[in-house]
Amino acid sequence: xxxxLDIAWTHVRAHVRQTGFAVAGVATGVGFSIMMAAxxxxxxxxxxxxxxxxxxxxxxxxxxxxxxxxxxxAMFDAAEFHGLTPEARRRGVKNPLALMAALEAxxxxxxxxxxxxxxxxxxxxxxxxxxVIGIEPRRESKVSELPKQMRGAGLNALYRATNAIVLGDRxxxxxxxxxxxxxxxxxxxxxxxNAQVVGLYHSGVRQIDETTxxxxxxxxxxxxxxTGMINELRVHxxxxxxxxxIAARIESETGYKSxxxxxxxxxLLSTFIIRxxxxxxxxxxxxxxxxxxxxxxxxxxxxxxxxxxxxxKSLGLSEHTVRSIFVVEALIIGLVGALVGFVLGxxxxxxxxxxxxxxxxxxxxxxxxxxDPLHYLLAGLVALVSSVSAGYAPARKAARExxxxxxxxxx
Amino acid sequence: xxxxxxxxxxxxxxxxxxxxxEARNVTRILPGIVPTVLVxxxxxxxxxxxxVAITGPSGSGKSSLLYLLGLLDLPTTGEVLLRGRDTxxxxxxxxxxxxxxxxxxVFQFHFLLxxxxxxxxxxxxxxxLGRLSPAAMGERGRDLxxxxxxxxxxxxxxxxxxxxxxxxxxxxxxxxxxxxVILADEPTGSLDSKSSEQVFELLRELVSQRHKTVVAVTxxxxxxxxxxxxxxxxxxxxxxxxxxxx
Numbered sequence: 001x002x003x004x005l006d007i008a009w010t011h012v013r014a015h016v017r018q019t020g021f022a023v024a025g026v027a028t029g030v031g032f033s034i035m036m037a038a039x040x041x042x043x044x045x046x047x048x049x050x051x052x053x054x055x056x057x058x059x060x061x062x063x064x065x066x067x068x069x070x071x072x073x074a075m076f077d078a079a080e081f082h083g084l085t086p087e088a089r090r091r092g093v094k095n096p097l098a099l100m101a102a103l104e105a106x107x108x109x110x111x112x113x114x115x116x117x118x119x120x121x122x123x124x125x126x127x128x129x130x131x132v133i134g135i136e137p138r139r140e141s142k143v144s145e146l147p148k149q150m151r152g153a154g155l156n157a158l159y160r161a162t163n164a165i166v167l168g169d170r171x172x173x174x175x176x177x178x179x180x181x182x183x184x185x186x187x188x189x190x191x192x193x194n195a196q197v198v199g200l201y202h203s204g205v206r207q208i209d210e211t212t213x214x215x216x217x218x219x220x221x222x223x224x225x226x227t228g229m230i231n232e233l234r235v236h237x238x239x240x241x242x243x244x245x246i247a248a249r250i251e252s253e254t255g256y257k258s259x260x261x262x263x264x265x266x267x268l269l270s271t272f273i274i275r276x277x278x279x280x281x282x283x284x285x286x287x288x289x290x291x292x293x294x295x296x297x298x299x300x301x302x303x304x305x306x307x308x309x310x311x312x313k314s315l316g317l318s319e320h321t322v323r324s325i326f327v328v329e330a331l332i333i334g335l336v337g338a339l340v341g342f343v344l345g346x347x348x349x350x351x352x353x354x355x356x357x358x359x360x361x362x363x364x365x366x367x368x369x370x371x372d373p374l375h376y377l378l379a380g381l382v383a384l385v386s387s388v389s390a391g392y393a394p395a396r397k398a399a400r401e402x403x404x405x406x407x408x409x410x411x
Numbered sequence: 412x413x414x415x416x417x418x419x420x421x422x423x424x425x426x427x428x429x430x431x432x433e434a435r436n437v438t439r440i441l442p443g444i445v446p447t448v449l450v451x452x453x454x455x456x457x458x459x460x461x462x463v464a465i466t467g468p469s470g471s472g473k474s475s476l477l478y479l480l481g482l483l484d485l486p487t488t489g490e491v492l493l494r495g496r497d498t499x500x501x502x503x504x505x506x507x508x509x510x511x512x513x514x515x516x517v518f519q520f521h522f523l524l525x526x527x528x529x530x531x532x533x534x535x536x537x538x539x540l541g542r543l544s545p546a547a548m549g550e551r552g553r554d555l556x557x558x559x560x561x562x563x564x565x566x567x568x569x570x571x572x573x574x575x576x577x578x579x580x581x582x583x584x585x586x587x588x589x590x591x592v593i594l595a596d597e598p599t600g601s602l603d604s605k606s607s608e609q610v611f612e613l614l615r616e617l618v619s620q621r622h623k624t625v626v627a628v629t630x631x632x633x634x635x636x637x638x639x640x641x642x643x644x645x646x647x648x649x650x651x652x653x654x655x656x657x
Contacts, residue, residue: 316511
């Protein structure tokens with residue numbers, strides 16, 4: 001065995017109890033860091049996944065992001081307009097079929113038309129505001145997970161009745177409606193129709209399940225009081241992470257406001273960033289505290305081994321070699337601590353995953369956990385770096401000790 | 412700077428060869444509010460195959476001089492030369508290398524690493540130098556210990572053998588890399604008279620049979636008188652040098 005490693009290992013073995021505590025400190029830090037990362041990232045990934053599955057990746061609406069520029073303002077910098085009333089346009093996307101065909105020619109995914117209307121759902125003295133989305137069931141499977149989220153009946157049940165409607169299971173629960181119930185839909189435009197509940201769906205995102213209902217496009221158009229109107233194109237991409245770029249391109253090409261799922265949930269996603277910063281800060285603090293244990297044990301060993309250091313230096317071991325011995329000791333503590341921490345982290349994650357729990361935001365019985373090797377790698381690396389850093393200062397001090405002072409003191 | 416002539420060895424002086432160890436106007440002052448002069452203006456020269464004693468009362472600077480000659484300490488002024496090479500301007504790595512290859516130390520207390528076996532302790536300088544294969548190191552370590560009568564104790568730890576045996580192990584360790592110089596600081600200071608005599612004879616054999624140069628600090632004047640040369644220190648300076656034909 002290499003001399004440095006041999007001496008370091010001997011020192012560590014000779015201080016089993018103290019080394020054990022230092023290793024336990026590092027292992028606890030690594031273990032809890034892994035568990036925390038698994039929990040935080042797991043819940044975040046799960047939430048994003050549900051969100052991505054439940055919503056279209058891009059929603060192209062019939063709105064414009066900015067009011068149109070006046071011709072005079074385009075020509076003259078000095079032109080200013082006050083009190084202009086925005087032009088009243090006919091609602092809906094112009095020539096939606098042609099637009100869909102144009103988009104489908106280049107974008108990696110699928111497009112489906114829909115009519116989105118805000119309505120009040122009335123049933124048994126319950127009035128609940130909801131978004132009613134008119135869809136084409138045959139196209140829906142290309143742009144959303146709705147067909148898979150149906151409970152009981154399939155999405156094709158929308159064809160089985162006049163003014164058929166599919167409700168989110170929580171919305172149905174809220175108003176007390178079941179499959180077969182006849183409910184009333186009323187819009188601010190004054191449209192009022194009776195509809196039959198033909199199915200329920202469950203996306204897993206409470207906000208959606210409580211506020212969204214689906215009908216056929218035709219029913220949506222009746223509610224909007226505009227025959228043939230399509231006011232939303234719902235885009236599903238093969239890679240949801242490209243949504244932002246593709247939405248920008250759609251918007252620049254069509255002029256219609258195109259909102260990616262990231263933009264639609266910007267506030268939520270920004271809270272994830274803050275959450276991650278908090279997570280890394282806490283994990284860093286845990287590992288920093290663990291490194292104090294390493295500092296303590298290396299300081300103790302260097303103090304106890306002052307005479308040995310003097311002997312080794314008098315025999316001809318260089319400062320570098322002596323320093324290396326104690327840095328390697330810190331490395332051993334960090335390495336063993338990290339390995340034990342990996343096992344602890346995995347077991348803690350498994351244990352946490354087994355706990356049955358009700359999440360108020362996501363309908364799930366168990367905590368979602370991410371088992372990512374990257375978490376182990378990062379926690380291990382931070383543990384090693386912090387251990388070596390903690391060991392370096394006392395190692396450097398020990399290596400610089402003047403052997404004569406120690407030898408004189410010892411004699 | 413002193414003009415006092417260096418105390419030269421007979422052999423080196425007569426042959427005009429490069430001295431093994433040479434101190435030129437060496438002074439060591441410990442800094443502090445009241446600076447302490449450890450040794451002052453030391454000039455001496457030690458040649459090959461000499462058995463030299465450094466004596467003097469407590470606090471006269473014997474050990475300080477030995478540490479300066481052994482590159483464990485640096486002079487405040489003056490030069491220490493090993494085989495004619497100035498060591499004062501060398502860096503820490505070079506000093507460490509010279510201690511590893513050119514100098515062997517034996518201290519008053521054995522200073523063995525308590526967690527390692529006797530054989531491991533002897534092999535330590537060889538492993539630090541790394542010139543031999545592990546097998547060759549082991550063989551050399553065993554040979555050294557056997558030559559000092561310690562063949563039955565190789566795998567024991569230092570606390571399992573007697574004080575005299577420990578000091579012999581320290582001698583074996585000092586010889587591990589075959590350095591030409593052995594520096595001993597009160598090597599018999601903590602031993603009983605019988606063990607002291609054994610260690611002294613061992614050091615003598617290093618000179619007579621292994622052709623080493625041994626420089627030993629001692630309080631034992633009777634022992635010093637049996638060496639080739641005795642350098643007597645007083646208050647950090649050389650008071651006199653007495654050679655074997657006294």
